[in-house]
Amino acid sequence: MGLKSTLHNLKEKYKGTKMAPAFNALHTFLYLPNETTHNGTHIKVADDLKRTMNIVIMAMVPCLLFGMFNAGYQHFSALGTPVEFLSWDAFYIGLIKILPLVIVSYGVGLAIEFLFAVINKHEVEEGYLVTGMLVPLIVPIDTPLWMLAVAVAFGVVIGKEVFGGTGMNILNPALTIRAFLFFAYPTWMSGDKVWVHGAVERDQMIAAGEKLDAISGETILGTLAQGKEVVYSLSDMFYGFIPGSVGETSTLLILLGGLFLIFTKIGSWRIMLSSTIGALVMGLIFNGLVSADIISEGSKFYGLMSTTFWHHLLIGGFAFGTVFMATDPVTASQTNKGKWIYGFLIGFLSIMIRVFNPAYPEGVMLAILLMNVMAPTIDHYVVQGNVKQRMKRLKVKNA
Amino acid sequence: MSNDIKIKKGLDIKLKGEAEKATENAIISNFCTLRPEDFHGVTPKLLVKVGAKVKAGEPIFYDKSNEAIKFVSPVSGEILEISRGEKRRILAVKIQADKEQSFQDHGKLDVNSAKAEDVKAHLLTSGCWPFIKQRPYDIIANPNKSPKAIFISGYASAPLAADLDYTLKGKEVELQAAVTALGKLTEGKVHVSVGKNTNSPLSGLNGITLHTVSGPHPSGNVGTLINKIDPVNKGEVVWTVNAQDLVIIGEMLLTGKFNAERIVALAGSSIKKPRYFKTKIGSEIATMVYDNGIDKDGNDRIISGNVLSGKHVKPDGSLDYYSNVITVIPEGDDYELFGWNKPVFNKISQSRALTFSWLTPNKKFDLNTNTNGEHRAFVLTGNYEEVFPLDIYPLQILKACMYNDLDEMEALGMYEVAPEDFALTEFVCVSKQPHQEIIRKGLDVMIKEIG
Numbered sequence: 003m004g005l006k007s008t009l010h011n012l013k014e015k016y017k018g019t020k021m022a023p024a025f026n027a028l029h030t031f032l033y034l035p036n037e038t039t040h041n042g043t044h045i046k047v048a049d050d051l052k053r054t055m056n057i058v059i060m061a062m063v064p065c066l067l068f069g070m071f072n073a074g075y076q077h078f079s080a081l082g083t084p085v086e087f088l089s090w091d092a093f094y095i096g097l098i099k100i101l102p103l104v105i106v107s108y109g110v111g112l113a114i115e116f117l118f119a120v121i122n123k124h125e126v127e128e129g130y131l132v133t134g135m136l137v138p139l140i141v142p143i144d145t146p147l148w149m150l151a152v153a154v155a156f157g158v159v160i161g162k163e164v165f166g167g168t169g170m171n172i173l174n175p176a177l178t179i180r181a182f183l184f185f186a187y188p189t190w191m192s193g194d195k196v197w198v199h200g201a202v203e204r205d206q207m208i209a210a211g212e213k214l215d216a217i218s219g220e221t222i223l224g225t226l227a228q229g230k231e232v233v234y235s236l237s238d239m240f241y242g243f244i245p246g247s248v249g250e251t252s253t254l255l256i257l258l259g260g261l262f263l264i265f266t267k268i269g270s271w272r273i274m275l276s277s278t279i280g281a282l283v284m285g286l287i288f289n290g291l292v293s294a295d296i297i298s299e300g301s302k303f304y305g306l307m308s309t310t311f312w313h314h315l316l317i318g319g320f321a322f323g324t325v326f327m328a329t330d331p332v333t334a335s336q337t338n339k340g341k342w343i344y345g346f347l348i349g350f351l352s353i354m355i356r357v358f359n360p361a362y363p364e365g366v367m368l369a370i371l372l373m374n375v376m377a378p379t380i381d382h383y384v385v386q387g388n389v390k391q392r393m394k395r396l397k398v399k400n401a
Numbered sequence: 402m403s404n405d406i407k408i409k410k411g412l413d414i415k416l417k418g419e420a421e422k423a424t425e426n427a428i429i430s431n432f433c434t435l436r437p438e439d440f441h442g443v444t445p446k447l448l449v450k451v452g453a454k455v456k457a458g459e460p461i462f463y464d465k466s467n468e469a470i471k472f473v474s475p476v477s478g479e480i481l482e483i484s485r486g487e488k489r490r491i492l493a494v495k496i497q498a499d500k501e502q503s504f505q506d507h508g509k510l511d512v513n514s515a516k517a518e519d520v521k522a523h524l525l526t527s528g529c530w531p532f533i534k535q536r537p538y539d540i541i542a543n544p545n546k547s548p549k550a551i552f553i554s555g556y557a558s559a560p561l562a563a564d565l566d567y568t569l570k571g572k573e574v575e576l577q578a579a580v581t582a583l584g585k586l587t588e589g590k591v592h593v594s595v596g597k598n599t600n601s602p603l604s605g606l607n608g609i610t611l612h613t614v615s616g617p618h619p620s621g622n623v624g625t626l627i628n629k630i631d632p633v634n635k636g637e638v639v640w641t642v643n644a645q646d647l648v649i650i651g652e653m654l655l656t657g658k659f660n661a662e663r664i665v666a667l668a669g670s671s672i673k674k675p676r677y678f679k680t681k682i683g684s685e686i687a688t689m690v691y692d693n694g695i696d697k698d699g700n701d702r703i704i705s706g707n708v709l710s711g712k713h714v715k716p717d718g719s720l721d722y723y724s725n726v727i728t729v730i731p732e733g734d735d736y737e738l739f740g741w742n743k744p745v746f747n748k749i750s751q752s753r754a755l756t757f758s759w760l761t762p763n764k765k766f767d768l769n770t771n772t773n774g775e776h777r778a779f780v781l782t783g784n785y786e787e788v789f790p791l792d793i794y795p796l797q798i799l800k801a802c803m804y805n806d807l808d809e810m811e812a813l814g815m816y817e818v819a820p821e822d823f824a825l826t827e828f829v830c831v832s833k834q835p836h837q838e839i840i841r842k843g844l845d846v847m848i849k850e851i852g
Contacts, residue, residue, distance in 0.1 A: 006736050030775060034740025038733050038770040042837040043828045044708045045414070045730070048748035048756045050774020052741035054781065054831055057754045127777055169778030169832075267752040270783060336782040336796060385797055389812040396634040 006033065023119040027126035055128040057268045059135050061259035062326060065249040066104075066139060068242060070096025072252070073143050076245050077199040080217040087243065099199055100248055103138035106147050110154040111137075118163045129168030129175070129332070130158065136176035136326060139249025140319065140367075141183065142196040144203075149190065153182045173374045174333045177367055184367070192362045194220035197245035219245045222317045223356065223364055229305040239316040250322040253315065260325035269329045272338060273345035277324040278315065280349025285311025288357060306357045314353050323366035324349065333374040337384040344380055348373045406594065406629050408616030410790040412825055414560040414749060416708070416730075417765045420666035422567050424677040427665075428692070430684035433476045434719040435461055435494045440472070440531055441841075442540045442848065445491050453480045458505040458528060458659030461494055469544055473528025475661030475682040477503045496683075504658040512578050512654055517585040524582070527653050531722065532646035533583075536624075536633050538844045539819035548640040550589035550631055553580070555603040555644045556596040556614050558621030559707040559824075563666035563725045565644050566595075568677065569602045575651025576644075577606050582654055583642065584608045594626050603644065619790065624822040628791040633817045645725045665689070665720065669708075669729040670767040671701040683719050686727060690716070695729055702770045704728040709824035710837065733771025741774065748773065751784055751829045777832040785826040793818065795826050799836060802843030807850055810843055820844075 009029055016025045029035075030052070039046060074092030078085045085091045111134045119126040137154060157179030162171040184191045195201040198219025208214055222244060225232050234244050242252025250256075263269025288307040291297050297307050315321060328334065328348050335344035348369050355365025437445040445462040449455060455478065460471040474496055482495040507527040510519065521544055524530045535542035542548070557565050569576065584591045590610045595601035597615035604611055612630065614620045623641045633639055642650070645663060652660050661682040667689050668675045678689050686703060695701050704711035706724040720727065742755070749766050750756030758766070785795040793814040801809040820837035827836035 006738070010736065026775075030741070033736035033738055034771070034773065035775060036734045036736050037772045037775065038702075039772055041713060042710075042835045043824055044702060044704055044711065044713070044728075044770050045416075045749075045768040045828065046771070046773050046833060047829050047831070048745045048750040048758070048773050049752050049754055049829075049831045050741060050772075050833065051777045051780060051831055052774060053754050053756075054752075056742045125775055125777075129780070167778065169780045266754045267784075268754055272783075331782045332780055334782070337794065338783055338786060341783070381797075385794055385813070388792070388794055388814075391792075392632075392634070392812065392814060395632065396636075399634055399637075 009033065010036070020120055020123075023123065023125050024116050027116065027119070051128045052131075054268055055131045057266050058132045058263065058326070061262045061269075062135050062139065062249065064255040065252060065259060065322070066100070066135070068252045068255050069139060069248040070100050072096070072242060073099055073199055073248065075243065076197075076219065080198045080201065080219055082215075095199060099143050100138060102147055103141065103143075103145065103150060103248070104135070106150050107137040107154055108134040110151045111158050114155060114158045114163070118167065122167075124167070127168035129162070132330075133158075133175045133179075137179050140176065140180050140247050140322065140327075142191060143199045143248055144196055144201070145183065145190060149183065149187055153179045153186070156182045169332055171332060172378075173371055174327055174330050177327055177371050177374075180367055181371060184362070188362075194218055194224055197221055197247075221246050221364075223306070226305040226309055226317075229302070236313070236316065239313070244317075247319060247322075250319040253321045256321040256325050260321075263325065263329070269325065270331070270334065270341055270345075272341040273329045273334060273348075274324055276342045276345030277328055277349035277352075280346035280351075281314055281320060281324075281353050282311055282349070283346075284350045284353035285309070285314045288353070303357055314356070318356065318364045319366045320349075320352055320356075323352070323370055327366075328370050328373070333377065335377045335380050335384075337381050339387075340377070340380040340384045343384075344373055344377055347376070404610075404612045404630075405597070406612050406614045406620070406626070408614065408620035408625060408629075408790050410787060411558075411617035411619055412751070412788045412829070413558070413617040414708075414828070415763070415765045416560050417670040417767045418668050418672050418675045418728075418730075419561055419765075420563065420668045420726075421674070421676045422564070424664060424679055427678040427680040427684065428688040429498070430681065430688045430719075431498055432481065432685055432719075433474070433478070433496045433498055433681065433683040434685075435472065435474070435496070435683055436719070436721065437462070437472075437491050437493075439722040440464075440541055442538075442845070443470075443472075445472070447483070447491065447494075449480050449494075451480050451483055454478070455480065455496065456503050456505040457661065458507060458653075460528065461496075462491075464541070467543065467545075469525045470530050470541060471526060471528050472531055473505075473659055475659075504660070507653060507657045507659065509657045510582070510654050512581045512585075515582070515585070520582045520585050523654070524650065527657075528659050529650045529653050532642055532650060534641050536627065536639050536641065536819060537816035538848050539821075539841075540848070542640050543638070546638050548587045548589070548638045551583050551587050551591045551640045551642065552623050552627050552630070553591065553593045553603070553609075553642050553644055553647065554621055554623040554626055555601050556594055556599070556621040558596075558618035559709055560618070561666070561668040561726065561728055562621070562707055563645075563664070563668075563677070565603075566599050566601050568645060568664040568666075568725065569648065571602070572648045572651070573602050573605065575648045575655065576602060577651070578654045579642075579647035579651035580606055581608055582650070583640075587640070589631075592626065592630055594621075596621070616790075619822065619825060622821060624817070624819050625790055628793075628817060632792070632814075635811065635816060637816075643723060643725070646723070663720075663725060665724070666726040667729075668726060669704075671695050671699065671729040671731055680720065682722055686714060686718050686720060687716055689727065690729060700732045700734070701729050702732050704730070708768075709828060710821045731767075731769040733769030735771070737771075751787065772833050774831070774833055776834065779832050779834060781831050784829055784831070788825040788829055789822075791817070791822060795823065795836075798843075799823070799826075799834070799839050802839045802846075805843075805846055807847065810847060811851075815843060815847060818844075 074095030161178030351369035
């Protein structure tokens with residue numbers, strides 16, 4: 003009672019001042035506000051945007067925790083001194099490397115959100131709660147913190163705030179941040195040195211003249227793109243004991259997260275399903291090209307094209323992108339029919355880009371960003387279908 | 402001829418405090434208030450002054466833009482007060498009711514032999530015309546335009562709505578007179594819907610096209626009926642009349658008296674003994690609510706109408722012109738610790754986001770007026786479609802209204818909709834956007850720009 007009334011009095015005090023949005027953001031974090039309906043419906047459903055966003059974050063937490071264990075596991079495996087996966091040693095490495103990423107992502111992003119809310123005099127919207135969680139999960143583990151901070155600032159301001167904030171942006175903010183990193187600092191974002199903690203450092207030591215073995219922390223996609231033999235088993239890929247961005251490796255946990263989102267009706271099953279279908283179709287086409295001998299073993303595309311079509315679902319960032327990023331309701335298609343097309347094309351293009359992009363063997367980021375741009379066009383044609391029906395009805399009447 | 406209409410998309414909101422099927426006479430209200438705001442888009446021009454004596458059915462004001470449309474007094478008595486707001490806009494006309502009611506005689510009309518012109522003139526002068534509304538725009542019908550069809554919904558699916566089968570019982574003669582008369586005003590049909598497997602007094606009427614509807618709310622909304630049977634195209638007009646108002650129209654045609662009596666449901670979780678009352682349009686709400694359970698200093702929301710589209714009225718307010726239900730629910734002006742993330746069992750939700758109303762589909766909820774979150778930009782997609790049965794894209798049309806793109810509004814189907822069609826989408830809106838207000842403003846812009 004005491005806290006409640008104290009906060010209420012503070013809220014009244016800040017009302018109308020510049021600090022009101024910032025205070026309210028913190029206040030509503032503790033208490034569901036005392037706001038009542040005016041006109042229109044006098045009752046409302048229990049859900050609000052905070053609850054919705056919270057569900058998405060909950061769906062990602064297993065991926066984050068797994069990522070922490072995996073970070074240490076991969077690190078020690080690469081050093082040649084493997085440890086148990088579920089060990090404190092493994093988790094410790096993940097904790098000290100990944101927690102700072104999470105803190106920087108939320109710290110910088112939320113600071114900018116608060117700043118814009120105060121300047122533009124609107125409430126702090128919850129969109130960044132999810133973005134802030136996504137970002138650390140989709141970057142390589144050794145990404146320098148300053149780099150992440152710059153990218154987050156860019157992504158939030160250019161990717162979201164210039165369009166008017168949450169709900170108005172065209173591109174998925176987390177992927178905008180990821181794309182900025184990718185194009186601005188490519189050496190940190192691709193290659194075989196960035197996916198396992200310590201690899202870059204070790205290279206620098208070797209360059210300085212120390213006699214050590216280089217750590218190779220190649221992703222499966224990288225291996226395939228070079229036409230080499232993959233050393234990981236399918237079950238490793240499915241459970242996620244492989245190198246990769248922090249939270250993207252465990253297909254199992256992503257699948258569980260996706261099922262949770264579908265069950266809670268927060269994530270769009272249409273997008274997840276159609277994207278998976280799209281990826282399988284593209285994979286089948288490539289497999290077909292290989293078995294029809296159109297692509298020979300010498301081709302630089304052979305490695306990825308000959309990958310059994312459904313293995314594509316297990317490797318790289320495809321599963322993570324499909325479940326957590328393609329389904330962002332603001333940047334996806336907004337009509338149900340449009341979602342089928344949008345999702346299918348994301349899956350289809352992801353695998354296509356993955357195979358054909360020589361510099362960087364992953365396509366899901368670019369595929370989603372591309373389809374983000376196309377989504378309004380897809381919706382336009384879907385809605386036009388409804389409009390045309392209406393026009394036809396009118397013509398029949400007048401005829 | 403009977404047609405089945407099955408509605409799949411929608412949501413039945415089950416609330417506590419449904420009215421028991423027993424009718425009492427309400428205490429006779431000493432005052433009767435007529436509020437021009439009940440008649441959207443009407444600019445009232447007064448015909449009486451303070452102190453004047455009026456009979457029940459005598460005109461009080463008319464519509465400035467269409468002088469033929471008269472608004473009459475529901476009671477006989479003395480004009481007590483005319484309250485005005487900004488720019489001298491008339492807010493309310495308050496009439497002190499006589500102990501002995503006297504009626505102005507508008508004359509009987511033999512509906513079977515009367516011509517369309519006579520029916521129209523009779524409805525206009527007797528004050529029955531405002532009961533007839535039109536689409537597009539959801540305003541009082543323009544008497545100069547002939548509708549392609551008339552729609553009447555005899556099925557109430559809104560939460561805690563008055564059961565029309567019950568309130569219309571025994572009024573078959575009046576209903577028949579009203580639909581026969583209305584049928585003369587259209588070249589098309591008079592479409593009437595009744596609930597499936599119900600025993601509606603409307604189903605036995607002659608001269609109508611009967612439809613049976615089933616499925617969740619908004620299956621009983623007249624807008625749903627229109628959309629499924631004969632949607633409004635550009636340039637067309639349809640009329641709608643509330644089933645309960647047919648009784649007043651019918652009685653006036655048969656007797657010449659404008660009898661504003663109406664059976665009203667008093668419902669909601671704040672009411673101790675929810676049931677039906679016989680009262681009059683414009684009566685003080687206090688005559689019904691205080692004897693029946695709510696405390697004078699209680700923290701309750703009194704709504705003239707249903708919880709989705711009704712008007713918020715003060716305890717000294719009055720029953721509005723079109724409502725047949727008064728709902729009283731608790732106010733929700735309190736904070737809730739961690740209300741945004743803790744599991745919720747006692748509120749309705751469309752999702753399963755740690756909300757568990759899906760486990761108890763038959764439970765009756767006691768909802769209050771808390772918004773359960775703050776107003777946000779549109780973020781989620783696809784959830785409106787689940788409760789919106791019309792062949793229209795709800796999110797897109799709302800956005801078109803917000804940026805006032807007239808061409809787009811027209812193309813997306815603005816001529817077909819009324820604010821109440823967007824009540825359910827507003828209820829489920831996670832971003833807490835005022836859908837009905839957005840649609841109302843959109844319609845007003847269209848009236849102004851297109852006419």
